[in-house]
Amino acid sequence: MKDLVFDLIESEKKRQSEGLELIPSENYVSKDVLLAMGSVLTNKYSEGYPSFEGIPGWKEDKIAEEILPNYRYYGGQDNVDRIERLAIDRACRLFHADHANVQPHSGAQANNAVYFAWLEPGDTVLGMSLPAGGHLTHGAKVTMSAHVYNFIGYGVTNDGDIDYDELERLALEHLPKLILVGYSAFMKIPDFARVAKIREKVAEKAGYEVLLMADMAHVAGLIAAGVHPNPLDFGFDLMTTTTHKTLRGPRGGLILTKGNVASPLKKPEKTLANLPILIDRAVFPGTQGGPLEHVIAAKAVAFGEALKPEFKTYAENIVKNAKALADSLKENGFILQGGGTENHLILVNVKDSFGFDGKIYEKALDMVGLTLNANSLPHDKGAAFRPSGVRLGTPAITTRGLGIKEMQEIAKYMKQVAKICVKAETEESLNKYSDELGAIRQSVRDLALKFPVPSL
Numbered sequence: 001m002k003d004l005v006f007d008l009i010e011s012e013k014k015r016q017s018e019g020l021e022l023i024p025s026e027n028y029v030s031k032d033v034l035l036a037m038g039s040v041l042t043n044k045y046s047e048g049y050p051s052f053e054g055i056p057g058w059k060e061d062k063i064a065e066e067i068l069p070n071y072r073y074y075g076g077q078d079n080v081d082r083i084e085r086l087a088i089d090r091a092c093r094l095f096h097a098d099h100a101n102v103q104p105h106s107g108a109q110a111n112n113a114v115y116f117a118w119l120e121p122g123d124t125v126l127g128m129s130l131p132a133g134g135h136l137t138h139g140a141k142v143t144m145s146a147h148v149y150n151f152i153g154y155g156v157t158n159d160g161d162i163d164y165d166e167l168e169r170l171a172l173e174h175l176p177k178l179i180l181v182g183y184s185a186f187m188k189i190p191d192f193a194r195v196a197k198i199r200e201k202v203a204e205k206a207g208y209e210v211l212l213m214a215d216m217a218h219v220a221g222l223i224a225a226g227v228h229p230n231p232l233d234f235g236f237d238l239m240t241t242t243t244h245k246t247l248r249g250p251r252g253g254l255i256l257t258k259g260n261v262a263s264p265l266k267k268p269e270k271t272l273a274n275l276p277i278l279i280d281r282a283v284f285p286g287t288q289g290g291p292l293e294h295v296i297a298a299k300a301v302a303f304g305e306a307l308k309p310e311f312k313t314y315a316e317n318i319v320k321n322a323k324a325l326a327d328s329l330k331e332n333g334f335i336l337q338g339g340g341t342e343n344h345l346i347l348v349n350v351k352d353s354f355g356f357d358g359k360i361y362e363k364a365l366d367m368v369g370l371t372l373n374a375n376s377l378p379h380d381k382g383a384a385f386r387p388s389g390v391r392l393g394t395p396a397i398t399t400r401g402l403g404i405k406e407m408q409e410i411a412k413y414m415k416q417v418a419k420i421c422v423k424a425e426t427e428e429s430l431n432k433y434s435d436e437l438g439a440i441r442q443s444v445r446d447l448a449l450k451f452p453v454p455s456l
């Protein structure tokens with residue numbers, strides 16, 4: 001008998017193709033990425049790393065051909081080594097890095113490995129606070145790293161930009177060992193050069209090296225395509241990212257570094273120049289066991305796709321669509337945090353726009369096949385589970401080929417659903433409006449089915 005799981009996968013395929021994915025951290029991978037992920041590579045244990053001394057500058061076919069020594073703890077690695085080398089080489093080319101560690105199982109694992117590589121327990125980290133738009137892994141109290149390290153948070157200004165003056169003041173006051181620029185709900189392009197200058201001042205005052213880290217989990221695809229500045233081009237030492245958001249690869253993490261690349265077997269001195277080795281040792285054996293080579297293969301495929309000219313067009317369209325959606329939402333009476341967007345992400349203040357909270361709106365939109373998430377706003381007065389905003393974005397719908405005209409349609413449906421939420425007042429009462437919601441659901445379904453999900 002077929003496992004029940006497969007029926008549920010079929011249901012999920014239907015949900016994905018008949019609805020529109022507006023969660024800004026999600027995307028639809030290609031058939032090739034899915035194929036690599038579902039391959040026999042999942043059978044292999046490969047603790048350790050391939051050696052890639054001498055590789056930089058090689059053409060891909062040579063990387064795929066040459067069998068070289070490795071730093072692995074198991075036999076049978078010839079194919080896996082070459083696949084992981086391809087992933088590393090492509091990642092370095094995409095992001096102008098000296099070294100890439102492609103093994104982190106997720107963005108959270110990548111960030112934890114960086115902290116472990118560079119910090120001692122009790123050391124101070126300065127990053128964007130969670131309420132301002134930062135991520136849980138940047139020191140939220142509920143995380144393990146917040147128990148080990150001392151996180152200080154900077155905020156955003158009323159117009160939604162990083163409060164650089166506050167960042168500088170806090171940096172010079174607390175002399176952090178690590179300064180972090182990264183976020184999950186921030187719509188501007190950071191001034192990386194300005195933060196790099198602040199780092200220099202801190203290092204000079206403190207008399208020690210300060211690691212400058214960017215967590216570009218959200219905008220990595222835009223950076224890879226050259227439609228968003230790359231922190232590694234502006235004096236940052238290291239960048240972490242997820243591989244599954246705008247980068248459109250499998251779920252996973254990635255750490256990119258500047259510095260000297262060498263064998264991970266010997267413990268190096270803790271210096272910025274040695275970051276590549278420190279990171280390799282911190283990922284394995286520091287914080288993870290065996291790498292997921294099927295996922296690494298899928299990362300390699302996704303990086304290959306991102307190196308193609310079509311990906312640049314895709315990334316440009318993500319931003320164009322986000323701006324068009326933001327404009328249409330504003331025309332329909334939605335108040336946007338920061339007034340709009342410079343990337344793929346939009347944060348709507350539904351409380352000030354219509355008087356209800358993000359949770360009821362998330363539920364009502366789910367009922368019509370528009371998927372997004374309730375999200376806190378900076379200085380939100382709502383409870384954590386009743387935030388005043390919703391967060392949405394355009395990476396997934398742009399992959400399906402929706403354009404400016406469809407952004408206007410989506411904004412129109414969102415307005416119709418908002419009007420129903422005003423009448424319903426509570427989530428429980430939404431069912432009273434099932435006819436109206438059902439009609440919008442049908443329009444969303446019709447729209448979605450015109451733009452098939454690539455891998456289905």
Ligand SMILES: Cc1ncc(COP(=O)(O)O)c(C=O)c1O
Nearest residue numbers: 106107108135183184215217242
């Ligand atoms: C900025 C940032 N960092 C890290 C992560 C964590 O990634 P993952 O969910 O893969 O652990 C996220 C995910 O939302 C993120 O937005």
